[in-house]
Amino acid sequence: MATMNRQHHLRGVLLASVACILWGISGVAASSLFMLNPHITALWLTQVRMISAGMILLVFGQFAGVKPFAIWRQRATALRVVSYGLLGLVPVQLCYFEAVKFGNAPIATIIQYLGPFIISIYFLLFKHVTPTRPEALGMIMAFFGTLLIVTHGHLNSLAISPVVLFWGGLSAIGVATNTLLPRPLLPKFGAVSVTGWGLLVAGICLNVFGPVWQDHVTLTGAELALILVIIILGTVIPFLMFAHALGYILPTTASLLDAFEPLAATVFSVAFLNVQLTNYDLFGGMLIILAVMALSLNGRKMINFLRSFRTE
Template sequence: MTPQHHLRGVLLASIACILWGISGVAASTLFKLNPHVTALWLTQVRMITAGIILLVLGQLIGVKPFEIWRQKATGLRVISYGLLGLVPVQLCYFEAVKFGNAPIATIIQFLGPFIISIYFLLFKHVIPTRPEMGGMLLAFVGTLLIVTHGHLNSLAISPVVLFWGGLSAIGVATNTLIPRPLLPKFGAVSVTGWGLLVAGICLNIFGPVWQDHVTLSWAGWSMIGIIIVFGTVIPFLMFAHALGYILPTTASLLDAFEPLSATVFSVMFLSVQLTKYDLVGGALVILAVMALSLNGHQMLRLIRRFRMKTD
């Protein structure tokens, strides 16, 4: 691997994470432009549209997306990935954005890697390493600062935001673990495309997307376009391509650009006011995830072991 290839991978992953952060800001803007837009409706539109785009692209580049349905086990895993992975990581995230703001929602969701560590501790009896324990402590202190602003007897953010943000963090964990066995054989484009499409269609059980007569201005449709194209399809393709040049551990470190970009653009364009507790707490959470990523080889071994047991 040449330095040029490594630099290309770093740039692709960094831009992808920045775009994911901008996606949350665009969603926050849309909710402010039109209070009638619900997180459920936006998630349905995003998932179905982005899923179709990815599957069409997959067919055009020859990855044969329909192969994944030839076996019952792989089909069921795709459905599980969509419902248990993508729904919480996207719907719950948008709910947290709607009731709070993009920076706080993104920072809480950023706790996802620690959910994975806790999962392995409780169900696989794998004791975290010292760096992981230190990272968990940092993340706990950072989250505590954000949630209480230093006043332990009261909450500084709405419990609703904390609830939806916590579910989205769990979604990050399930979104990481469930599709792992499928990726080597079927590729990220097919797996993610079907996961998005299945999840988006199933969400219609709770409220058919065509029954919500949402009237949007050109600015509103522009935000939806940004969320789908620049906040879903393009960053996903860029991040998947970046993994061909850099290690997953490096990519995990670059994930820090997502909460940073959500914070910067929210302050710049939405005039979101963040306290010193939010900034310090957010910085501690980001440092904690980076500490965990630096010990990423251990995490990768755990995920591979988990995948072997579930095959």
């Protein structure tokens, strides 16, 4: 039995780790697309990614017996999945791609990685959940890590574009809403159905800002391959892997493994896109990653609160 439990734990760790690496690679693929084709906008790429991945997940769910249409039978659940798509998935994906387009994948991913601290601040301000000492230390580390990236040690000037900081900050807020909004739906409808509908609803609604079919984007074979990487390898497969991993490992363990996403984005950007990062960027990024790990290791209070939040 102990050997079986160790095997299950190892399987879960491997699945979650590979999923996070694939998410990091998707940011690098998006950065490559923006460099190769200036006609590709973050809005267009997000629409294509969301609609395609959402449909694939829902078809997969239908064949897997998930019954994805059940979520629309009650008004409350339907409204929540719509709010999840618009307030959770739109900022976490569209704003992230905007940060990648105006900056680069490593910086955008590291700033987005501040999302757990947005959740902690939300708990503190609205639910009166006081951070513990390790959580408070993690927040301080994350603050100084972000400060190093943003200023490169010169407090009177910005080392990155304000527009990158703006979109990256919104994507970090999106991580928080993307975590909190779907939780009441997951026990009843499952992660595949909830995420599939959230992606599809968000992708369709984004057409209000610019119908995807009106942008006549001409793609080369390499650019089409990168889009498929983002949709399949960067969205559908890692999501399914991560959801499956949660059946073997604790959420705290999974959140620790999220560190592979900014690490993968950094390594692949430096290796394949010749992105130049300063020592300030690297040290600041490591501070943020260590801070999130500290938060995750001390996350029992947060998990207990999320469980109670799910029943409200």
